[in-house]
Amino acid sequence: MGENRGWVAVVDDEASVRKALSRVLRSAEYAVDTFATAEEFFSAKSAEGPKCAILDLAMPGIGGLEIQARIVAEKLDYGVVFLTGRGDIRSSVDAMKLGAVDFLTKPVDDALLFAAVDEALAQQSIELADRNRVADVRARFSELTNREREVLELIVTGKLNKQIAAELGISEKTVKAHRAQVMRKTHSGSLAMLVRLHMALQTE
Amino acid sequence: MNLGAGSVILIELALVLAVDIQSAEFLLRQFGLALFVTIMSLIWFVYVYLRAGSRWLIWIIGLLWSFTIIADITISGSFTHTQIGELRAFETFWGEPYTLAVGQMTSWKYVTDVASVLICVFLLHAMLAAWRDGRRQRAVLVGGGSIAFIVIAGILVPLQDAGIIKVPLITSAAFLAIVIALAVQLIDEAFRANASRLEVEQLRRAMILGEMVGGLAHEINQPLAAILSNAQAASRFMKADNVDLDEIREIIDDIIADEKRASGFIRSLRQMLERKEHEIVSADVNAIVKSAARIMAGELHTHDVTLYMELQPALDSVRIDPLQIQQVLINLLLNAVRATAELPRLRREVTIQTSRYEQGVEVVVLDRGPGIQDGQKAMLFEAFVSRSKGGLGMGLAICKRIVERFGGKIWVEDRAGGGSMLRFTLPLAEPEN
Numbered sequence: 001m002g003e004n005r006g007w008v009a010v011v012d013d014e015a016s017v018r019k020a021l022s023r024v025l026r027s028a029e030y031a032v033d034t035f036a037t038a039e040e041f042f043s044a045k046s047a048e049g050p051k052c053a054i055l056d057l058a059m060p061g062i063g064g065l066e067i068q069a070r071i072v073a074e075k076l077d078y079g080v081v082f083l084t085g086r087g088d089i090r091s092s093v094d095a096m097k098l099g100a101v102d103f104l105t106k107p108v109d110d111a112l113l114f115a116a117v118d119e120a121l122a123q124q125s126i127e128l129a130d131r132n133r134v135a136d137v138r139a140r141f142s143e144l145t146n147r148e149r150e151v152l153e154l155i156v157t158g159k160l161n162k163q164i165a166a167e168l169g170i171s172e173k174t175v176k177a178h179r180a181q182v183m184r185k186t187h188s189g190s191l192a193m194l195v196r197l198h199m200a201l202q203t204e
Numbered sequence: 205m206n207l208g209a210g211s212v213i214l215i216e217l218a219l220v221l222a223v224d225i226q227s228a229e230f231l232l233r234q235f236g237l238a239l240f241v242t243i244m245s246l247i248w249f250v251y252v253y254l255r256a257g258s259r260w261l262i263w264i265i266g267l268l269w270s271f272t273i274i275a276d277i278t279i280s281g282s283f284t285h286t287q288i289g290e291l292r293a294f295e296t297f298w299g300e301p302y303t304l305a306v307g308q309m310t311s312w313k314y315v316t317d318v319a320s321v322l323i324c325v326f327l328l329h330a331m332l333a334a335w336r337d338g339r340r341q342r343a344v345l346v347g348g349g350s351i352a353f354i355v356i357a358g359i360l361v362p363l364q365d366a367g368i369i370k371v372p373l374i375t376s377a378a379f380l381a382i383v384i385a386l387a388v389q390l391i392d393e394a395f396r397a398n399a400s401r402l403e404v405e406q407l408r409r410a411m412i413l414g415e416m417v418g419g420l421a422h423e424i425n426q427p428l429a430a431i432l433s434n435a436q437a438a439s440r441f442m443k444a445d446n447v448d449l450d451e452i453r454e455i456i457d458d459i460i461a462d463e464k465r466a467s468g469f470i471r472s473l474r475q476m477l478e479r480k481e482h483e484i485v486s487a488d489v490n491a492i493v494k495s496a497a498r499i500m501a502g503e504l505h506t507h508d509v510t511l512y513m514e515l516q517p518a519l520d521s522v523r524i525d526p527l528q529i530q531q532v533l534i535n536l537l538l539n540a541v542r543a544t545a546e547l548p549r550l551r552r553e554v555t556i557q558t559s560r561y562e563q564g565v566e567v568v569v570l571d572r573g574p575g576i577q578d579g580q581k582a583m584l585f586e587a588f589v590s591r592s593k594g595g596l597g598m599g600l601a602i603c604k605r606i607v608e609r610f611g612g613k614i615w616v617e618d619r620a621g622g623g624s625m626l627r628f629t630l631p632l633a634e635p636e637n
Binding site for chain 1: 425426427430431432433436441455462502508510549
């Protein structure tokens with residue numbers, strides 16, 4: 001299935017519902033995997049890239065909320081959509097706090113379902129892109145030498161070359177050279193951009 | 205109360221029969237005691253039935269009467285039984301007016317007269333109280349009937365004893381009329397009580413369903429969800445260039461199966477809620493257990509409780525009302541789920557067992573919940589004692605009533621390893637001769 005609208009995992013303990021959801025998703029060109037339990041879901045090998053997980057809220061054994069918590073904790077590439085036979089407010093609040101895209105009640109209309117799945121996939125693509133960018137920035141920063149890193153830490157606090165030179169006990173000229181290396185290695189076009197990238201790494 | 209009322213009628217009937225069958229002499233000997241028993245039961249019956257009247261008046265009347273009865277026996281102890289009869293009935297008093305112990309006898313007579321007046325006061329008082337409460341029909345029928353009884357007894361007996369009315373059957377006919385009036389009232393009340401019991405049971409069934417509305421919604425939503433997604437999938441597949449007819453056929457079969465499942469479930473709910481008279485048939489308890497489990501499926505699912513069924517195959521059938529026993533089972537299962545819901549997942553299991561014992565079939569519902577404290581075990585089956593915080597507590601009282609109606613027993617025991625066992629028995633019907 002080369003051309004598809006995205007990968008969807010359906011986790012529902014009820015066979016008839018699982019089968020029907022799989023069919024309706026396949027009819028709209030999604031690639032679908034179905035799982036009866038959380039254990040099956042976590043032990044299966046999933047495709048690379050952004051994916052959507054449609055989780056049944058109440059299942060014997062591990063329920064949807066716990067699956068979502070594990071997806072979040074392990075940073076798995078799944079956007080989560082909940083599907084439940086009885087939508088109670090408490091669980092939907094919990095689910096949304098953990099970043100679920102939508103909380104749908106059964107029976108679900110296909111248009112609503114597809115919209116939620118698409119949103120989950122889009123959200124995952126953005127998150128994945130973010131994650132890739134951060135990884136990229138980290139890689140660039142890891143190229144810096146120890147001295148360059150020392151200079152960087154002082155640059156981002158807004159210190160002038162002269163002050164940095166005095167603090168590190170080196171010449172102002174050497175500081176300038178290190179500074180140029182830092183800007184080049186981190187692909188920063190300006191001091192503002194360098195500060196932003198640095199901050200992105202700190203918050204990660 | 206019913207028992208008391210029944211005993212009143214029985215005693216009264218016995219008295220009436222005695223009047224009819226026995227000779228006048230024997231009647232006279234028995235009359236004092238029989239009348240005492242009758243009147244005391246009547247007073248007690250009025251007191252209990254109308255829930256009115258004063259208790260101390262009953263005591264005084266009782267004491268006065270027993271005093272005269274004892275006095276009759278002990279003081280006239282030297283006399284024969286015939287003489288006691290003469291003394292009580294005053295027949296000899298008229299026939300031989302100048303015999304011994306006249307003074308003594310008249311003083312006893314006053315004591316009985318005081319008692320009779322007090323009885324009338326008691327009855328009037330109780331009747332008025334009931335009337336003021338708005339229970340007018342009861343007050344007039346029972347209170348009025350009782351007063352008529354006393355008045356007739358008070359007037360007819362001396363007249364008859366005096367030889368003015370010679371036929372003792374008149375007295376008994378008057379008694380009989382009153383007994384019948386009271387019986388009619390009682391039967392009417394009993395009939396209504398039975399009708400309202402039916403209503404309570406039906407209401408309880410509705411409440412049970414209300415308590416598990418989430419689970420019920422789940423049971424209907426699942427097939428509906430599958431039907432909708434299947435239909436929408438089929439509709440989209442049909443728009444493809446080359447339609448896979450096999451897949452479409454498969455989808456339609458699944459839609460039909462899911463519809464059957466949903467409508468079957470709704471049918472079982474409707475049966476449970478339909479108001480109908482009890483229908484006692486020869487039934488298979490295992491089948492009823494399965495139908496109860498079917499209705500409970502969603503509730504078990506939403507509380508993440510696993511139900512194990514250990515049903516002894518080929519159980520003898522028992523004569524019961526399947527709907528009522530299903531209600532008992534659902535009630536017990538619901539209690540077990542409630543007791544289990546807070547437990548860690550591994551202990552969230554409920555087991556239901558059926559087995560044959562010498563006299564019939566036994567059903568056990570086991571859970572791993574906190575169990576029932578010893579002090580509460582007996583009270584558990586009283587109305588308004590609730591096991592679960594949210595429950596209305598009527599559940600087990602109704603279960604007990606239903607099980608006992610079919611000759612069974614219901615009780616609770618501790619389960620080894622924690623939790624409780626609710627057990628009930630249903631005896632086999634006696635083979636008809």
